[in-house]
Amino acid sequence: MILLGLLLVFGLAGLALVAFMDNDGLFSTSVGAVEMFGYQADLSVGEVFLIGAGAGALVLVGLFMLFGGAGRRARRRMASRRELQAQRAENLDLKRKHDSIATELAAQRAAEAGAADAEREIEAERAARDAKLAREAKLDREAEIEAEERLSTR
Known part of the structure; x- marks a missing residue:
């Protein structure tokens, strides 16, 4: 649309310039023969004025289009x-949400890992206590066996 408006403005400006340059008697009743684009016309001052007014109107239309x-x-x-x-703001908001969710997830995983570690420690303590109790029970049985053997040898 802009290009079409420019073409119209330049074309009409050139047409008006050619009509003005070919007009030898500005204030006489007959302008004489005007030749444009290979055509010859015998125009009067009034006709030239009307052509100029039409060219000016078309220039205005061209400018409006431009x-x-x-x-x-x-x-x-x-x-x-x-x-x-708006898209950049939305992307930034989504990135912030993603970062906060990632932080929450990392904290939750750390808490779960901490809970799992604590659970493993509790299991390890139970296993150690059970092993200690088993050793003590084994030592107690061996002590009872020794005590029975001593009693039986007497």
Whole structure:
């Protein structure tokens, strides 16, 4: 749209310039023969004025098209930037949530590992106590056996 507007503006400006340069008698009733793009026309001052007014109107239409296209493009850019900022903010928020969840998970795993370690320590203490009790029981049985042997030998 912008390119079409520029082409229209430049084309009409060139057309108006050619019509002005070919007009020898500005204030006479007959302008004379005007040649544009291989065509020759015998124009009066009024006709040249109307052609100029039409060219000016078309220049204005071209400018409206030019600025309208530029404005639309600027609005699209602004909307795109806002969307990009929103996506970046959302990504940052998601990253923060991910980091907090990862931290919580690491803490939970550490607590579970700590609980597992504590449970292993308790199991190890039980096993050590059971082993100690088993040794003491074995020593007590051996002591009883020795005591019975001493009594039986007498």
